[in-house]
Every structure is written in C-alpha cells, then in structure tokens.
Amino acid sequence: MSLKTLGQFIIEKQADFPYAKGELSRLLRDIGIAAKVVNRAVNKAGLADMLGENGSANIQGEVQQKLDVFADEQFIEALSRGGECCYIASEEHEDGIDLSTLVTSKYGQYIVCVDPLDGSSNIDLNVSVGTIFSIYRRKKESGVIESQEVLQYGREQVAAGYVIYGSSTMLVYTTGKGVNGFTLDPSIGEFCLSHPDMRIPKQGKTYSVNEGNYRKFPQYIKDYIKYCQEEDASTSRPYTSRYIGSMVADIHRTLIIGGVFLYPESSAYPQGKLRLLYECNPMAFIIEQAGGRAISNTCRVLDIRPTHLHQRVPIVIGSADMVGKVEKYLEKVDILTATES
Numbered sequence: 001m002s003l004k005t006l007g008q009f010i011i012e013k014q015a016d017f018p019y020a021k022g023e024l025s026r027l028l029r030d031i032g033i034a035a036k037v038v039n040r041a042v043n044k045a046g047l048a049d050m051l052g053e054n055g056s057a058n059i060q061g062e063v064q065q066k067l068d069v070f071a072d073e074q075f076i077e078a079l080s081r082g083g084e085c086c087y088i089a090s091e092e093h094e095d096g097i098d099l100s101t102l103v104t105s106k107y108g109q110y111i112v113c114v115d116p117l118d119g120s121s122n123i124d125l126n127v128s129v130g131t132i133f134s135i136y137r138r139k140k141e142s143g144v145i146e147s148q149e150v151l152q153y154g155r156e157q158v159a160a161g162y163v164i165y166g167s168s169t170m171l172v173y174t175t176g177k178g179v180n181g182f183t184l185d186p187s188i189g190e191f192c193l194s195h196p197d198m199r200i201p202k203q204g205k206t207y208s209v210n211e212g213n214y215r216k217f218p219q220y221i222k223d224y225i226k227y228c229q230e231e232d233a234s235t236s237r238p239y240t241s242r243y244i245g246s247m248v249a250d251i252h253r254t255l256i257i258g259g260v261f262l263y264p265e266s267s268a269y270p271q272g273k274l275r276l277l278y279e280c281n282p283m284a285f286i287i288e289q290a291g292g293r294a295i296s297n298t299c300r301v302l303d304i305r306p307t308h309l310h311q312r313v314p315i316v317i318g319s320a321d322m323v324g325k326v327e328k329y330l331e332k333v334d335i336l337t338a339t340e341s
C-alpha cells in the first residue's frame with residue numbers, strides 16, 4: 001500500500017492556502033515534529049521519570065504535570081525555531097510569548113494558540129491525552145503584536161488541529177477545506193494519511209458529559225440528559241454515555257462515530273471550564289469543517305468575541321442534529337424567561 005506522509009500531503013495542498021508561500025505548511029510541519037517528540041515522551045513516561053506532578057501550578061492554579069511542562073517546552077521550541085510564528089498563547093503561560101523580538105521570527109506571520117498536553121489528569125493512568133492547536137494570521141506585517149491580533153474570532157482561524165496520544169497516535173487538522181487525519185507509523189516515524197476527508201455523522205448515539213456535575217448544571221442541561229436516557233426506539237434512545245475526561249479523546253470519538261460532547265456552565269464553573277482560544281475554538285473549527293456544529297449557549301463558538309487569553313466558555317459540540325436538540329432545550333428556557341419577565 002502506498003503511504004502519503006503528512007509532509008507530502010501538506011505540500012500537495014499548499015496551493016489551497018490563502019497565502020500560499022509555504023509558511024503555513026512549514027508551521028504545520030514544525031507542529032508535527034514537536035508532536036512526535038511529545039509522543040515519544042508520553043509513550044515511555046513510566047520508564048523515564050516523566051509521570052507525576054512537576055511541583056508547579058499554571059495560571060489557572062492547576063497543578064502542572066511533568067509532561068505538561070515538557071510538552072509546552074517542545075512546542076515553544078519548535079515554533080520559536082521555525083521562524084513562521086510570531087506569538088504563542090499557551091495554556092501553561094499567563095501571558096503570551098512574543099517571538100517577534102527574535103531575529104528569526106521577526107517577520108513571522110502566524111499566531112499559535114496551544115494546549116500542549118490536554119487532559120493532564122489522565123497522564124499517570126495511561127489514558128489518552130492530546131495536544132490542541134489553533135493558528136491565526138497576524139493582522140499587521142511586522143512590529144509589536146497587538147492584542148486584537150491575538151484575540152481574533154474563532155472564525156478567523158486559518159488552521160486548527162489536535163494530536164491524540166492514544167492506542168495509536170493521530171494528528172487531525174483542518175485549514176478550512178475539510179478535515180484530514182494522519183496516523184503515526186512508528187516504524188518510519190511519520191504521520192501518514194489514514195483518515196482522508198473526515199465527516200461527522202449528522203446524528204449519533206452517544207452523549208458525553210461529566211455527569212458527576214449533574215446537580216450543578218442548569219435545568220436545560222439536566223433536561224437534555226434525561227432526554228438522552230429516555231427509552232424511545234424510534235430515536236435510538238437511550239443513548240450511550242461515554243466520558244473520558246480528555247477533551248481530545250472525547251472529541252475524536254465524537255468526530256468518528258457521531259454524538260454530542262457537553263461542558264456546560266455550572267455552579268462550579270459559571271463560565272464553563274474549557275478555554276476558548278486553545279480548546280473550544282480549534283475543536284469547533286474542526287467539527288464544523290467535518291459537518292458538525294459547536295455552540296456556546298445561543299452563540300456559535302466561532303462567533304464569540306474573545307476578551308482574554310484564558311477565557312472559559314460553555315460548549316456543546318458534535319453531530320449537527322444532536323447539538324440542534326440541545327439548542328431546542330435552551331430555547332425553551334429563553335421562551336420561559338421572556339414570558340416570566
């Protein structure tokens with residue numbers, strides 16, 4: 001069987017990019033290289049003193065794992081060396097990293113938002129974790145990076161993707177022309193095209209939410225969960241519940257077999273838990289490109305105006321019809337509130 005590597009695929013598709021000078025291709029290639037280094041560390045973590053906490057916390061007050069820190073270093077190093085990226089927003093850093101002062105990155109045209117290792121709580125348990133990335137083109141040609149260049153709408157992303165370090169390692173990405181998935185072939189050390197033109201089914205049979213938070217959810221989410229659990233053969237209910245607690249793994253499953261993933265607002269997380277810039281926006285771009293939907297209350301995720309780097313938003317994402325159903329439950333709340341006031 002003839003293999004097509006990620007590098008070959010990117011070159012083949014370069015003409016599709018709006019600014020086809022090869023920078024975005026090189027940026028994606030650099031991300032692929034960092035992902036391979038992280039993959040190596042994730043695979044042998046138990047043997048290389050790479051498990052456990054790092055003894056530090058990130059800006060959100062979350063305990064950093066050793067692999068969180070390692071992955072962050074790898075992506076920053078790869079993006080700094082490549083010269084195409086002028087600014088990095090990472091989950092692990094309070095402020096963005098301005099590379100435009102480096103001689104090599106002075107003319108870099110791209111801003112990258114990254115969650116270097118998502119699902120950290122699963123690292124020590126040998127459960128899938130991932131990397132999520134989002135790429136924007138900067139608005140000015142050079143000079144100091146301004147906040148409106150970093151805080152662009154999700155709909156302005158030029159590329160987004162994730163890497164899942166699972167039973168096999170995959171890189172899935174979009175540049176706005178569909179979604180393609182590549183599996184790492186460890187024997188040749190290359191990501192090879194395995195899932196061309198990925199499409200999410202319009203309707204699935206799985207709902208994915210941390211039900212331990214049930215009592216803290218708003219009523220419309222509780223109602224939707226009850227709907228998922230009701231018996232109704234004509235709509236294949238009850239649906240199956242699947243929740244890994246690693247967004248990348250939960251979204252990857254949702255993309256492949258369909259379903260809906262919810263991380264809603266709750267009394268514990270009034271704004272939701274997941275971060276707009278490096279978790280929700282890239283996943284929303286990928287899922288929409290595959291034919292699905294992603295909303296945050298009544299707003300399309302990609303239309304949310306970002307206000308700060310680590311902004312959290314509620315999210316409902318997945319098969320178009322299932323997201324539409326959650327929306328119907330939300331509309332009922334809106335109607336009730338309108339008639340009550």
Ligand code: AHM
Nearest residue numbers: 062118119120121210245246247248
């Ligand atoms: P992290 O970026 O600190 O790893 O947190 C994000 C993760 C997501 O991968 C996952 O969907 C979510 O947190 C799980 O949260 P919870 O344990 O509250 O269900």
Ligand code: MG
Nearest residue numbers: 115118119279
């Ligand atoms: Mg994360």
